Amino acid sequence: MAGPDARFFETLAPLTAAELADVVGAELLRGGDLMIAAVAPLGSAGPEAVAFLGDRKFVAALAATRAGAVIVPAWAVESAPDDAAVLVSPEPQAAWARASARLHKARVIDQTExxxxxGEDGSVVLEPGVVLGRGVRIGSGTRIGANTVIGPGxxxxxxxxIGANASIAFTLIGDRVSIYAGARIGEAGFGAAVSRQGPVDVPQLGRVVLQDGVTVGANSCIDRGAYDDTVIGENTKIDNLVMIGHNCVIGRNNLMAAHTxxxxxxxxxxxxxxxGQAGxxxxxxxxxxxxxxxxxxxLADVPAGETWSxxxxxxxxxxxxxxxxxxxxxxxxxxx
Structure with missing residues (x-):
């Protein structure tokens, strides 16, 4: 994904690197006049985006990034690209999270559809109490249960x-997908950065993609990606009370019993x-x-075809x- 999906996220007014340094509490080392319009990871950032380095194992990615600006700890300054604006912070991930919150805003239901x-045609059925955010689109033959909330886009x-009392946001859903009552699709994934003021929530700017034929059980939760997508592959069947965290890529025809x-x-x-209860x-x-x-x-990678317990x-x-x-x-x- 090139950047946050505009159907789900609003991009706010850009800032100069100097202004951004003030916002996130970083020291500007160089490039203060550069305009910054977005945040992105090191590997996918472009010249108008700011990225960050939080771990020594990504130093090579820092040196190769195309980001216009980078937020780095003092020890990594020499590894930053020569043409990038450099912001120095002892807590680069927290500073990047603050930049995310300043440059991007999740769309909310401020107007209903x-x-x-x-609906694509008259075959779409909405039971009583369904709420549709602006920009929602629903294919023919789909039925949405009572009091379900579908977020913008x-x-x-x-x-x-889709069953009753479900909530779905930041999500793209294929054909013949079943989502049972009370499921929560597209909520923010669990991401927090350490800072001197305490943990800082890292804005989750990705999506959920449910491919054709997926089933999601009652009261199961699938978090949207932190920046890339959480993807559930074709014909995967998910039981009740299953939790899938952000950025997961689940293959086709997977089976997940309850409490996984x-x-x-x-x-x-x-x-x-x-x-059941696998973790x-x-x-x-x-x-x-x-x-x-x-x-x-x-707690370790599992080779193809093996059974672990x-x-x-x-x-x-x-x-x-x-x-x-x-x-x-x-x-x-x-x-x-």
Missing amino acids: APGDA VQIGRDCR GISGSVTTGDNVMFG VGDHLKIGEGARIAGGAGV GYPAKPIRQSLREAVWLAKQATGKTRS
Whole structure:
């Protein structure tokens, strides 16, 4: 995604790098006259955007960035591109979060869309109490349950079924998608930056994309991306009370049983299965066809085709051998 989707986010008036430094509490080192209109990560930032470096492992990305301005700690100044405006801060992520809040604003329901304008044709059914934000579009044959709230700009495909009391925002939905009652799609992902004044919320500027044939169970939550998208692949089936964090990319034909929790920035291949109460740590990869047993806690990448169980999760044979050995040790100690 080149920048925050204009259907969901308003871009505010640009600032010079000097003005931005004052707003975020950073020291301007050079390039104060440069106009900054947006925020972006190092890898995708353009000449009108500001990016930040928060970790030494991304120094190479800093040197290669096309960002017009960068917010960096003092030790990284020499790695910044020569043609970029440089803002120095001991808390660069928090400063970038403040810049995000100043340059971009999430659209809210300040005006509702008339049902006749939102629906593709007369086959769209809106049950009593449905609220549609400005710019919502709904494909033919779709039915939306009572008291559901659809935020500004949301696009819903054909032949979808959305239950009562759901809320959907910052989201693009394909055809034949089912979202059950009480689901929350597109809320802000959990992101906070450390600062001297305490944690600072990092604005979440991405979207949720639900591809064709997806099912989302009752009271499940799918967070929008921090900057890129959270994507749920075709025909994936999500049970009730499942949590999927921001920036996740879930493959096709995945199955997730109730109480599964997927932390942010997880990627899964196609045909992955999760048992009930399975949990996955952030920034991990689950290979195609892998199976995660119920109650497992995954803290490492899972290769394609393998079945893992236990906490911390391991290949199931290893996990079972260790469980048997531990049971024998416990039994032996009891007898002694």
